[in-house]
Every structure is written in structure tokens, then in C-alpha cells.
Amino acid sequence: MTESPLPIDVGGPAQPLLDVRGIQKHFPIKGGFFGSTVATVRAVDGISFTILKGETLGIVGESGCGKSTTARLLMRLMDPDKGSMIFDGEGVAENTQTGGITMRDYRRQVQMVFQDSYASLNPRLPIEDSLAFAPKVHGLGDGEARERARELLAAVGLAPAQYARRYPHELSGGQRQRVNIARALALRPRLVILDEPVSALDKSVEAQVLNLLVDLKESFGLTYAFISHDLNVVQYISDRVLVMYLGKVVEMGPVEEIYERPAHPYTRALLASRPSMDPENRRTEPPLSGDPPNPVNPPSGCRFRTRCPHAEDVCAAREPIDADLGGGHQAACHMADPGSGHSQAGRLAA
Amino acid sequence: MSAALQMAGKDTLVRVRDLSVRFVSRDATVHAVNGVDLDLAAGEVLCILGESGSGKSVTMRALMKLLPKKAVVTGGILVDGRDVQAMHENELQEFRGSTVAMVFQEPMTALDPVFTVGKQISETVRRHEGVSQAAGMARALELFELVQIPSAKRRLDAYPHELSGGLRQRAMIAVALACRPKLLLADEPTTALDATVQIQILLLLRQLQQELGMGVVFVTHDLGVAGEIADRVAVMYAGRVVEEGPVTALMRGPLHPYAKGLLGATVHSGMRGKRLTTIPGAPPSLEALPNACSFAPRCVEAEPACLAAVPAPRSPIPGRTARCIHVPDNVAG
Numbered sequence: 001m002t003e004s005p006l007p008i009d010v011g012g013p014a015q016p017l018l019d020v021r022g023i024q025k026h027f028p029i030k031g032g033f034f035g036s037t038v039a040t041v042r043a044v045d046g047i048s049f050t051i052l053k054g055e056t057l058g059i060v061g062e063s064g065c066g067k068s069t070t071a072r073l074l075m076r077l078m079d080p081d082k083g084s085m086i087f088d089g090e091g092v093a094e095n096t097q098t099g100g101i102t103m104r105d106y107r108r109q110v111q112m113v114f115q116d117s118y119a120s121l122n123p124r125l126p127i128e129d130s131l132a133f134a135p136k137v138h139g140l141g142d143g144e145a146r147e148r149a150r151e152l153l154a155a156v157g158l159a160p161a162q163y164a165r166r167y168p169h170e171l172s173g174g175q176r177q178r179v180n181i182a183r184a185l186a187l188r189p190r191l192v193i194l195d196e197p198v199s200a201l202d203k204s205v206e207a208q209v210l211n212l213l214v215d216l217k218e219s220f221g222l223t224y225a226f227i228s229h230d231l232n233v234v235q236y237i238s239d240r241v242l243v244m245y246l247g248k249v250v251e252m253g254p255v256e257e258i259y260e261r262p263a264h265p266y267t268r269a270l271l272a273s274r275p276s277m278d279p280e281n282r283r284t285e286p287p288l289s290g291d292p293p294n295p296v297n298p299p300s301g302c303r304f305r306t307r308c309p310h311a312e313d314v315c316a317a318r319e320p321i322d323a324d325l326g327g328g329h330q331a332a333c334h335m336a337d338p339g340s341g342h343s344q345a346g347r348l349a350a
Numbered sequence: 351m352s353a354a355l356q357m358a359g360k361d362t363l364v365r366v367r368d369l370s371v372r373f374v375s376r377d378a379t380v381h382a383v384n385g386v387d388l389d390l391a392a393g394e395v396l397c398i399l400g401e402s403g404s405g406k407s408v409t410m411r412a413l414m415k416l417l418p419k420k421a422v423v424t425g426g427i428l429v430d431g432r433d434v435q436a437m438h439e440n441e442l443q444e445f446r447g448s449t450v451a452m453v454f455q456e457p458m459t460a461l462d463p464v465f466t467v468g469k470q471i472s473e474t475v476r477r478h479e480g481v482s483q484a485a486g487m488a489r490a491l492e493l494f495e496l497v498q499i500p501s502a503k504r505r506l507d508a509y510p511h512e513l514s515g516g517l518r519q520r521a522m523i524a525v526a527l528a529c530r531p532k533l534l535l536a537d538e539p540t541t542a543l544d545a546t547v548q549i550q551i552l553l554l555l556r557q558l559q560q561e562l563g564m565g566v567v568f569v570t571h572d573l574g575v576a577g578e579i580a581d582r583v584a585v586m587y588a589g590r591v592v593e594e595g596p597v598t599a600l601m602r603g604p605l606h607p608y609a610k611g612l613l614g615a616t617v618h619s620g621m622r623g624k625r626l627t628t629i630p631g632a633p634p635s636l637e638a639l640p641n642a643c644s645f646a647p648r649c650v651e652a653e654p655a656c657l658a659a660v661p662a663p664r665s666p667i668p669g670r671t672a673r674c675i676h677v678p679d680n681v682a683g
Binding site: 062063174175202204205206207208210211214229230233236255259270273274275276277278279282284285286287288289291 | 401514516517548549550552556571573574575577578580597598601615616617618619622625627630
């Protein structure tokens with residue numbers, strides 16, 4: 001058995017690599033007398049976006065906003081309750097007779113790197129064997145798979161002769177994260193989902209791994225979905241940015257637009273919460289008070305209205321639409337939508 | 351007590367001289383802290399900045415004598431004029447809380463899950479000040495208002511798990527402030543929090559520190575956090591303070607190559623598209639530290655002289671020191 005052929009670009013460069021349409025994931029909380037559902041965590045509540053070929057899409061938000069659930073849905077580690085995903089023109093896990101892509105082929109082309117570098121490696125396998133595992137499953141011979149594992153180790157900056165036979169516990173956190181990145185590349189995927197890949201690393205190591213990710217994207221022709229709570233890291237690595245709040249996309253657009261002309265009050269607050277890096281000009285007022293609300297019972301209408309300084313009656317009554325601000329920049333805020341009835345509506349419109 | 355320790359001035363709250371901490375086990379000896387000198391004036395905020403394994407948390411715990419029995423601690427620690435090393439268990443119980451208090455990274459493990467937060471604060475107050483239960487609860491309410499917990503009265507009856515992360519951290523700060531400590535030790539208190547909550551807690555700590563005139567030792571790995579809260583910063587590497595100085599000067603022009611590397615490796619806005627400066631390699635093993643500059647193997651400026659001995663602190667301008675042989679020593683003494 002030989003390895004199945006390498007995936008090829010189907011729809012050309014203009015077609016999004018992944019088109020996500022209205023995906024939703026709710027988790028029931030069981031309780032009560034007979035384990036009935038007492039509440040629902042609305043982790044991801046109908047979000048749509050595209051990931052273009054060759055770009056890095058940054059996904060930011062605070063804990064509980066649904067960014068990690070989104071990562072797991074993209075990887076299909078869980079199935080969405082609603083919505084669909086189209087990978088390079090083909091429906092994911094749909095009926096293959098009508099032109100869908102099978103799960104096996106999809107997972108071959110989409111891989112993931114997790115935050116916890118230790119938990120995501122098998123502690124009983126030398127890293128070389130961990131790396132060779134997936135290629136063997138996909139039909140590569142023993143020797144070839146081992147060869148590929150060593151090439152990958154070299155590509156992520158770990159000398160194979162020195163590291164190939166080591167076990168995960170014999171490596172530092174940064175080295176283990178390099179192994180995880182190598183493993184994600186073992187099947188030559190086109191899309192890599194990076195879920196907080198540098199959050200557990202020390203600053204000096206974080207910079208090494210970020211440089212590595214930039215290099216690998218170039219040399220392997222990859223597309224990234226980069227999920228992080230660190231706004232500076234997202235700004236550094238992303239081409240476009242998607243901001244999430246309580247299971248919804250509140251703002252999306254090119255990185256310069258989001259960081260220089262943020263339209264949604266939440267994005268503005270998030271950016272203003274970053275440490276100033278200048279002891280002479282320290283922050284004096286916290287941009288927001290309180291913690292993000294619980295995604296079990298999100299507020300009606302706009303979910304940010306409970307913490308928003310500009311909230312009005314319309315914000316509680318109606319959910320904002322994704323207002324188009326031009327140049328691929330959109331914000332789900334009544335103030336960005338001229339027809340919303342908010343007293344400051346239209347001020348931001350293009 | 352050594353002579354150097356006794357020289358402490360009137361407004362010196364903390365004076366640490368040649369502090370070393372070793373953890374000895376059957377297999378190995380880990381040299382976690384290797385000769386640290388620190389000074390903190392009353393009402394001053396000192397940030398100890400370092401990566402994992404640099405010895406920053408161990409140094410801080412030594413100030414409260416919180417290290418496990420197997421830790422071998424040498425050197426002198428003077429807090430508020432008292433020799434911490436010489437204290438007995440019953441002295442420590444009085445010392446902790448009323449002179450020194452600590453705030454931890456993870457409030458869920460620092461607070462007791464089976465008692466309400468109000469009960470935990472009033473307990474602390476009663477234990478130290480011997481007041482009635484009603485007076486203890488009144489003080490708890492006062493503290494909750496001090497740390498700006500909304501609907502404070504109702505929240506006193508909450509158990510830790512019923513509070514959000516930010517409120518839990520505020521509750522822990524309230525417990526720490528219960529007996530008006532002169533020195534607050536904070537071990538990465540904002541690391542586990544979301545960005546919009548982290549800035550709230552940092553601003554709260556800064557405000558409380560100024561209002562109450564406390565000295566604060568704040569341990570962090572985040573340069574940005576240090577920039578928001580510190581008066582002075584001590585950068586630690588492999589159990590030594592490699593650079594120390596006022597926060598603005600240090601962030602604008604670090605002296606030690608490690609501090610330079612750390613600043614260059616910290617991603618901030620305006621670095622997009624540029625290659626990040628990295629520090630090659632990884633920190634050394636603390637089991638066998640050479641008698642040399644421990645950063646030399648990773649340092650771009652290293653030369654044979656760096657391996658000859660541990661560099662002594664050198665001071666190019668008053669108030670700043672760095673342990674690097676390339677830093678000029680202009681300040682006599």
C-alpha cells in the first residue's frame with residue numbers, strides 16, 4: 001500500500017480554503033431528577049467566516065467566548081449542531097456521492113496544534129514514532145515514515161540525531177511544542193489550526209516558536225487559523241482577525257483595520273486593556289468593569305450590552321447585524337449600522 | 351544576623367543579603383536561588399521578572415518563610431526589622447498576615463472551598479486582632495468595598511466557586527489586606543485572568559498600594575505587567591538577579607544581554623512583519639551551575655572572560671546594576 005496522493009488545490013486561489021456558514025454548538029447541562037437538561041451553554045452560537053488560501057486568520061477573545069470550541073469544530077473533533085463547512089469547494093462530512101469530502105481526507109488536509117504540549121504527545125512513544133504514526137496510517141511504509149519523521153524534526157529545528165529517540169518528558173516545553181508542530185505537518189496538510197500554541201511558553205521561547213511558524217508557513221505553503229487570547233501575538237502573526245464574544249463574532253477584518261480602526265466597543269476595550277509597555281504613560285482607567293458574563297444565559301439582543309458604555313434600548317431589543325464597513329471589515333454593533341435606530345448609528349459606517 | 355543586614359535604614363522594609371536556596375533530594379541538589387540581594391523601601395513596588403525556573407517565586411516565598419522543610423536556606427532576610435530566618439512557628443503565625451501577606455496566582459486553590467469568603471476574611475481578622483464575630487464581618491464588608499466588589503454585602507455569603515475569576519482574585523486580595531500588612535507579596539496574581547480583567551486587578555493593586563502605603567513585591571514573567579505596576583524591576587535568571595533598576599530606565603534601555611533579549615522577544619504592537627529577536631537555547635539546569643556567568647552559553651556577547659567567574663554586580667549609573675562584565679562600573683563602592 002502506498003501513500004494516498006498529495007492533496008491539490010481544487011478551486012484556485014480565489015476560492016476560500018474553508019468557508020464556515022452559521023455553525024453552532026450548544027452543550028446541555030444535565031441535572032435535575034432524571035438527568036434532564038437544566039440549562040444550555042451556548043458556546044458557539046451561529047458564526048460564519050472564511051479562511052482564505054495562504055492567509056493567517058487570528059481568532060481572539062476571552063475565556064468562555066467559544067474560541068476553543070470553534071477550533072474543535074473546525075477540526076471536527078466535535079460535530080456542530082447546525083451549520084456547514086465547505087473545504088475548498090467541497091462540503092465537509094457530507095454525502096460523498098454529491099461531491100463532499102470524507103472525514104479521512106479532511107483530517108489529512110486539516111491538522112491541529114494544542115496549547116498543552118505535554119498532554120498532546122504519547123508519553124510512551126519516542127517522538128520519532130509519534131511523528132511517523134500518522135503517515136503510516138495513511139499508507140507510508142515503515143522506513144519512509146521514519147524518514148519523513150526525521151525530515152520534519154529537522155524542519156522544526158530539532159537535530160534528528162540528537163532528538164529522534166527521546167521521549168516527551170526529556171524535552172523542554174518549547175521543544176515539545178516544536179514536536180507538536182512537526183506532527184501536525186506530517187501529513188502535508190493545507191490548513192493548520194493553532195489553538196493557543198505559544199500561551200504556555202516563556203517569552204524567549206515564544207518568540208522562537210512564532211518565528212518558526214512564520215518560516216514553516218512560507219516553506220510548506222500553509223494556511224493558519226491562529227487562536228489566542230494574546231492580542232499582541234495575534235497582531236504579529238495574522239493577516240485578518242476575528243474577535244469573538246460569548247459565542248458570537250463581534251468584529252472581523254484585516255489586521256490593520258481591527259487594530260487601528262476598531263469599530264466594536266468590545267474590540268476597542270480589549271485593545272485598551274493591553275499593558276501600555278510604557279511606565280511613563282500607564283493606564284489609568286480600566287476600559288471595562290466586571291467579568292465576561294456566563295455563556296449559559298447570555299444577555300438578550302447584543303451580548304456585549306451589559307458591559308458596553310454605549311448601550312441603549314435597541315441593544316437589548318434586537319441582535320445587531322454584521323454591518324459592512326468596507327474593505328472586508330465588519331462589526332456586529334448597532335452603532336455601525338446606519339438603520340439600527342441607535343442614537344450614534346452610522347457614525348462609523350463607511 | 352550579619353553586619354550588612356543590621357545596616358538597614360529606617361525606611362527599609364525588606365533587606366535580603368546573599369540569599370541562597372537549595373532543594374536537596376536523594377538524586378540531586380537543585381540550586382534554585384544563588385546569592386540574591388534585594389532591598390525594598392516602605393511604600394515601594396518591586397517587580398521580580400523572570401521566566402519559569404528563574405527562582406523568582408522561591409525568592410518571594412523565602413521572605414515569608416513559606417518554603418518546605420527540605421529547602422536549605424542561607425543568607426539574611428530582614429523584613430520590617432525582623433530576622434525572618436530566626437523566627438519560630440508561633441512568631442511566624444503572628445508575622446504572616448499582620449506584617450506580610452501574600453496573593454497567589456490561582457485564587458481557587460488559595461481560598462477554602464467549604465467556607466464563604468466573608469467567613470474566611472472575618473476569621474483572619476478575629477485570629478489576629480481578637481475582635482468579635484460581628485466586628486470581623488463588618489471589617490470583611492469594609493474590605494470587600496475596598497477591593498471594589500459590586501454588591502459587597504451579598505457577595506460575603508458566596509462560596510469561592512460562586513464567584514467569577516476576577517471577583518475571586520479581588521476576594522483573595524481582601525483576605526490578604528485583612529490585617530493591614532506592611533508588605534504585600536503577589537505571585538503572578540493576574541496571569542490566569544482575561545485581558546479586560548487583568549488590567550482591572552492591576553489598577554486596583556496599584557491604587558490600594560498607594561492608598562495604604564504598602565510595600566509590594568510582585569513576581570511576574572510579563573514585562574507589560576511590570577511596566578504597569580513596578581517602581582523598580584529585578585530581572586532574575588538561573589537564581590540570580592542579573593539586572594536591577596528603575597522600571598522606565600530598564601524598559602527603555604536594558605543593560606544585561608538577557609534583559610535586552612527578553613525585551614526584544616516580547617511581542618508588542620509595531621513588530622508586525624519583522625523577525626522577532628530570540629534568545630537561542632534554553633535556561634541552564636539548576637542542578638550543576640558553573641562558577642561563571644550562567645547566561646554566557648546563550649549570550650551573543652559572550653567571551654572567554656565570562657566563563658572565569660560569576661560576574662559581580664556592576665553599576666554604570668546610580669540606582670542601576672547588572673551582573674555583566676561588559677557593563678561599565680562607574681559608581682564607586
